[in-house]
Amino acid sequence: MEGYSRKEKLLVQVKNTQEEREHFHQDIELLYVLEGSMDVAVGEKVTHMEPEDVLIVNANKKHSLRGTKDILFAKLSIDYHLVSDIFQSVDIIFWCDSTKEDHERYEELRRVIKQLLNHYLSTQGGVANFGHIALCYQIMDILSVHFLVQAADRENMDDTDRFEERILQINNYIRANYSQPISLKDLSEKLYLSNGYLSRFFKKNYGMSFAEYLTNIRLYHAVDELLYTGTPITRIAYDNGFASVAVFNKAFKKAYGETPSAVRKKSREPKKDMLRQEHDTIVEQRLEQFLRDDGLEREIPEIQEKTEEVVSVRAKEETACIWNRMINIGSAEELLRSEVREHVILLKEALDIQYVRFWNIFSKELLIDISREDEEYNFSKLDSILDFLLQQGIRPHIELGQKPKRIHGSVQNLLMITEELEVGFTDLGHWEKVLKAVMRHLVHRYGSREVGTWRMELWMEESQKGNPAAEEGYLELFEKTYEVIHRYSTETEVGGCGLRLGYMQESNKEFLEKWAERKCRPDFLSIIYYAYVKGEIAQDNYSKRNTDDDALKNCILSTKAILRKAKMQDTRLYVTEWNLTISDRNYINDTCFKGAYIVKNMLDIYGMADEIGYFIGSDRASEYYDSHTMLYGGTGIITKDGILKPSGFAFEFLGRLYPYFIGKGDHYLITTDKNDTYGIICHNQKKLNYNYYFTKEDEIEKEQIWKYFEDREALELHLKLEDLEDGLYQVKTYRINEHAGSVLNIWAEMGYESELSRNDIKYFRRVCEPRLNIQKQQAKGGIMELTIKMEPNEITFVRVRRLV
Known part of the structure; x- marks a missing residue:
């Protein structure tokens, strides 16, 4: 109907209905449990929701609800076209399920939902005001920024392009022609597909037949007209593609339990039914009690961040310096390259790293031919790597698994993929034979005392997780590895298996419980973290960027909880790989933000893990044909020209901390040497x-980095230090920010010049240093007050030293 639009784009309902039978609709449905509990069945999957749980049921998903007697829940029905029109897409999926993950973005969502419910209660369901509209759109903003799964988030894009195109063609065709008498045959001819194939495609990917889906779309449009216009029912039926009023009535009653005329009549009747009035009053009273108990008042005060801290400087314990002990370098062959070795030396000098982690020692490049029957293996290349590391005072952390070398543009796209590495081990006996030869050689060449200070790890490929046979095979392989290594060197740490944080948590728990029952436990459990959330929706794998700013901390906490349940809480926890992104072409890697991100996360997880190894040390590990410019978004903390990025200075500042811990807050950590x-x-x-999360990682604009942050506000941190010795103190402040020491910002001042001379590079090395300010300050009565002003994404190191 011309000029017609739906009355409410986001419909709010508060319900205590214990059961809703299976149904589906084109609305996106957000469910929020206030009291009681509820099981939500979407297809064959059942989600159990407890109070405060939030779940989205996506459009056109058959679902049913079953709640306890005391159930009270909010239902927000979101107009599908509101979202699809904004994003110019008909392939809209939200991934929002707090029963599977729970972080600050859910808290933010809950807070606004409660404000909306408070408004709903205050206005007795009134929606014709800007307050209601503003809160609705605030919820939509949170959902779209943090929970929307875009088509670009789907993994293996090369393999799914045709599928994406087909889904788009189907949706566009039905959306454009639902009011016409179309059939499966018409659509199959349009797509040049057989009727049988298309029918099966619908069942698999839509969870219903073509006819059911088409009827659903038609009903969706018809219901709006029925409720919000005076259009005759006969015209509504024909305008929305139904062959007759009888067909419309039958389909409508099957879906909604009543005829169209009865629904229209009820929607226009005043609420005179006493039973219904009583029901509404009960729900309203329960909602009001819930909001009162939750502490939400009618007027929500603004929450301001506190920047003032009082800290006693008495040392409490030794500082847990987990940050500069290990760095990832990459495949073992990288360490054969002189330019990579040069960067390892620079990293050792700047950060005093203790371990270098590398993998793929059984590769063609290292000349170790594991197929030899005579066991005369050539370890000369491996020796060259180990000799170099030991000469620099660095110990090896050897990952014994084989990893394919990949350079990522984004989580979906690769700029380069080398051939997948073939492990080549035929069975457990073959692995044992080769590993014995390696250990014999290492102990003979370097001595058991030296090898005893090293670490060895056995990674399990992610695709094997959740597969009982593959997991059993890994455990057997690990036990053999542990046995062989400790036969030659009992002090060498042997660990595994590279669990990915935030992914398959339930499977990880079951796997660790199995491992705990084995005779051989790891000396350390290795885990991996990148800021992505991985999951599966309708047979498609997605990896969307994690919008939780505290995700690393939350994932480590959940992993430690799993370890406790598996009775492995005493096992050392090493985060052997971590980063915000796996993209080697993401300019966020070159920014001040990355330095602040590293410091923030190190403070967040202080005392939670035993080791954390950043991925990766040098940009030289990700060079390719397109990496001719000075910076290109590589994940390294040092540029290909040997200049520390802000991320490198983050580790350098962390390395300046003293041996004894005093205290920490959200934005600072204080240490001492116990000598004033x-x-x-x-x-x-x-x-x-949202600009960052909606932009492909390899399309981040280096010229406009500022637009990828929620705000650009400075921070004024006031620290009141107590229990100091009175006297005069020297205060040195070192800063890295957009105006001091940032290689990307200095490059911007040069117009991002790609042709730089050797003298230009020397200039960069001189100016890419922290800005230093020195002042003197008195401590009186055992107290000194420091005011530290920081620009957005600045990192600062302050040294306070008593002058004799």
Whole structure:
């Protein structure tokens, strides 16, 4: 109907209905449990929701609800076309399920939902005001920024392009022609597909037949006209593609339990039914009690961040310096290259790293031919790598698994894929034979005492997780590995298996419980973290960027909880790989934000893990034909020309901290040497915003980095230090921000010149250093007050030293 539009784009309902039979609709449905509990069945999958749980049921998904007697829940029905029109897409999926993950973005969503419910209660369901509209759109903004799964998030894009195109063609065709008498045959001819194939395609990917889906679309449009216009029912039926009024009535009653005329009549009747009035009153009273108990008042006060802290400088314990002990370098062959070795030396000098982690020692490049029957293996290349590391005072952390070398543009796309590495081990006996030869050689060449200070790890490929046979095979392989290594060197740490944080948590729990029952447990459990959330929706795998700013901390906490349940809480926890992104072409890697992100996360997880290894040390590990410019978004903390990025200075500042821990807050950590000298590291990391999450990682604009953050506000941190010795102190402040020491910002001042001379590079090395400010300050009555002002995404190190 011309000029017609739906009355409410987001419909709010508060219900205590214990059961809703299976149904589907084109609305996106957000469910929020206030009291009681509820099981939501979507297809064959059942989700159990407890109070405060939030779940989205996507459009056209058959679902049913079954709640306890005390159930009270909010249902927000979101107009599908509101979202599809905004994003110019008909392939809209939200991934929002707090029963599977729960982080600050869910808290933000809950807070606004409660404000909406408070408004709903205050206005007795009134929607004709800007307050209601503003809250509705605030919810939509949170959902679209943090929970929307875009088509670009689907993995293996090369393999699914045809599928995406087909879904788009189907949706566009039905959306454009639902009011016409179309059939499966018409659509199959349009797509040049057989009727049988298309019918099966619908069942598999839509969860219903073509006829059911088409009827659903028609009913969706018809219901709006029925409720919000005076159009005759006969015309509504024909305008929305139904062959007759009788067909419309039958389909409508099957879906909604009543005839169209009865529904229209009820929608226009005043609420005179006493039973219904009583029901509404009960629900309203329960909602009001819920909001009162939750502490939400009618007027919501603004929450302001506190920036003032009082800290006693008495040392409490030794500082848990987990940050500069290990760095990832990559495949073992990288360490054969002189330019990579040069960067390892630079990293050792700047950060005093203790371990270098590398993998793929059984590769063609290392000349170790594991197929030889005579066991005369050539270890000369491996020796060259180990000799180099030991000469620099660095110990090896050897990952014994084989990893394919990949350079990522984004989580979906690769700029380069080398051939997948073939492990080549025929069975457990073959692995044992080769590993014995390796260990014999290492102990003979370097001595058991030296090898005893090394670490060895056995990674399990992610695709094997959740497969009982593959997991059993890994455990057997690990036990043999542990046995062989400790036969030659009992002190060498042997661990595994590279669990990916935030992914398959339930499977990880079951796997660790199996491992706990084995005779051989790892010396350390290795885990991997990149800021992505991986899952499966309708047979498609997705990896969307994690918008939780505290995700690393939350994932480690959940992993430690799993370890406790598996009775492995005493096992050392090493985060052997971590980063915000796996993209080697993401300019966020070159920014001040990345330095602040590192410091922020190190403060967040302080005391939670035993080791954390950043991925990766040098941009030289990700060079390719397109990496001719000075910076290109590589994940390294040092540029290909040997210049520390802000991420490198983050580790350098962390390395300046003193041996004894005093205290920490959200933006700072304080240490001391117990000789009247104090080291304070601070950050003002800003959260990434929707521009970042909606932009492909390899399309981040280096010229407009500012637009990817939620705000650009400075931070003024006031620290009141107590229990100091009175006297005069020297206060040195080192800063890295957009105006001091940032290689990307200095490059911008040069117009992003790609043809740089050797002298230009020397200039960069001189100016890419922290800005230093020195002042003197008195401590009186055992107290000194410091005010540290930080620009957005600045990192700061403050050294306070008593002058004799």
